[in-house]
Amino acid sequence: MPAKKTDSGSEFRATVKGDSAVIKFHKSLYSTDALFGTAFVFLDRCYVHCDMADADHVEVVLVPRSESKWSLAELAGEFKNEMVNQALRFKLAKQTEKVRTMIVGRAIGESIPEEGNAQGGPVANAVPELPPEVAKLLSEEEESLDFLDDPFGIAVPWEEKYKKDEAAKADPDKV
């Protein structure tokens, strides 16, 4: 079955009248937020006027600016695409609203220092919660560690470590 070229029977149609493009849609299809979000995108390309065609339909009239390079058909097509884009944007924003609120709330909550830490005390809860097996490994490691142990000689100052060698190089007869 061939695809229809005209959308005159649909609830979302665009027509070109004189020097303007008229887009008409049923108000149950797109929210007013989606309409105004779309209209805002087009303010620099054309003059946008919204009206109630009847109780159930909204009509948008687009008149291109004098210096506009966009044709009426292009404007109407782009407007319809942007309506879909905005509608999806608002739908996703609504769906993820709780998650976004939780993330921001948690980030703000964790950034507030506790009373004990304000005076330079130990940082409580600075380490995020770890899986039990990782926590067990870390605790075993901590038990076996002594701060005085230095198996790799990291704590030995560089001057002390290389002093003799350099002195021998500078004056080989003395050694």
Next chain:
Amino acid sequence: MKTRFHKKLYPARAVKLAVEAFAEVATVTVTKDGDYTVVDLESGDCAEDAEYLGEFENYVLGETISMRGVK
């Protein structure tokens, strides 16, 4: 030239702000007609009236969006 703003889409305050902004460049008359706020705009130059009216409509739309807030 006349244009009409439906009260379900455009708040009266948005139209009022636009009228104040355009008062210096054009003669703007506002009347009520049922659910519509009717604006008659005369710039003194018939050739430019359509452009002024278009800019006026965009201004009202911008104010309306601004009042609704970013979502």
